[in-house]
Amino acid sequence: PLDEEEYERPRLGSAGPVRVRVPAKINLHLHVGPVRPDGYHELVTVYHAVSLYDELSARRGDRLTLTMEGEGAGELTLDDDNLVLRAARALARYTRRQPLARLHLRKQIPVAAGLAGGSADAAAALVACDALWGTNLGRDELAVVARDIGSDVPFLVLGGTALGTGRGEQVSPVLASGHSWHWVVAVAGVGLSTPTVYRELDHLRGDGAAPASVGAPDTLLAALRQRDPAVLAAALGNDLQDAALSLRPELHRTLDAGHDAGALAGIVSGSGPTCVFLATDARHAEALAKELVDSGSCRSAQPVHGPVAGARVV
Ligand code: ATP
Structure with a gap:
C-alpha cells in the first residue's frame, strides 16, 4: 500500500x-x-x-x-x-x-x-x-x-x-496512508563521513553540549497519519543535526535560507551535509528549490516527493 x-x-x-x-x-x-x-x-x-x-x-x-x-x-x-x-x-x-x-x-x-x-x-x-x-x-x-x-x-x-x-x-x-509529501533536497559542495558525524555527537554528548535527544518517534508517526504538512513540520527531528552543524557551521546558512524562503521546516538529512526542506505541495517545493539555488547556500537544490518504492526492476 x-x-x-x-x-x-x-x-x-x-x-x-x-x-x-x-x-x-x-x-x-x-x-x-x-x-x-x-x-x-x-x-x-x-x-x-x-x-x-x-x-x-x-x-x-x-x-x-x-x-x-x-x-x-x-x-x-x-x-x-x-x-x-x-x-x-x-x-x-x-x-x-x-x-x-x-x-x-x-x-x-x-x-x-x-x-x-x-x-x-x-x-x-x-x-x-x-x-x-x-x-x-x-x-x-x-x-x-x-x-x-x-x-x-x-x-x-x-x-x-x-x-x-x-x-x-x-x-x-x-x-502512511498513501499520502505524498513534497520536499527540497539541498546538497552541499563537500560530503561528510558518517562515522565522523557519530564521533562528533559522542564528543558533544561527553561535553554535555548536545541538546536533548528527539526521543521516541510517536509524535512523528502520528503526524504522518494526519496528512497535514504543518503538523509533520513540527514533528521532524534528528539527533545528528547538531553534530553535522558543529562540523559544518556553514549549514546554518542553508537552513536559514530555506526558512527565509518559506519552507515549513528544514532538517539535516541523516548524517548530513544534505539539508531537506518540507513544502506544502509540489509547486511550493519547486519555488523553494529555485530560491535555495539563488541563495548560493548549497551546490544544488531539487524538489522531490515521497514515499516512493524501494529498489525495483523498471
Ligand atoms: P549513509 O547516510 O548511509 O551513512 P551517506 O549517504 O552519507 O551514507 P554514501 O553516499 O552512502 O554516504 O557513501 C558513503 C561512502 O561509501 C562513500 O564515501 C564511499 O567511500 C563508499 N561507497 C562505496 N560504494 C559506494 C557507492 N556505490 N556509492 C557511494 N558511495 C559508496
Missing part, C-alpha cells in the same frame, strides 16, 4: 539488461541511543524514500565488472570496496553461485551526503542480480542478505516510509 506500484517479481533469469531504479532516503526522525558493545549506536529512525534515483543495469558477463557515470564517477573506486560489487558477491554467496555480471551504475544521488546513496546502490545490485540470475529471492529474503552489507540497505530494498531499529537494519513499514 505504500508503493506507487506493486513489486514486480523478477523474471526467471534474464539475458539482460535488467534495469533497476533505486531511491535516496531521508530520515524524518533519527534518535541516536547509546553505543553498543559492537561499536554501533542503537537507533530508532523513520526512513522515507524520496524521488531522487540511481539506476543500475545488469547484463550477463563472464566476470563481475562495474562501470559508472554521474555523481562520484572518477572518485568512487570500482573495485570490491564499491558497495555494488559487495552486494553482488553477497547475493552470489547466499545463493551459492558464481558472481557473474556486467554492471553499470548511473548515479544521481550525491556521495557521502546523508542520503544513503551507497546503500541504495547495494540494494539495486541485490535486486538486479536476483533478476539477472533468476534466483528469485523476493524482497523479504533480499532484505536479510542486505543487513550484512550496511545498516540502510534493507530499507532501500523495501522503500516507502519505515521504522528502523537496531543499527537501522531492522525495518518495518509504516502505514
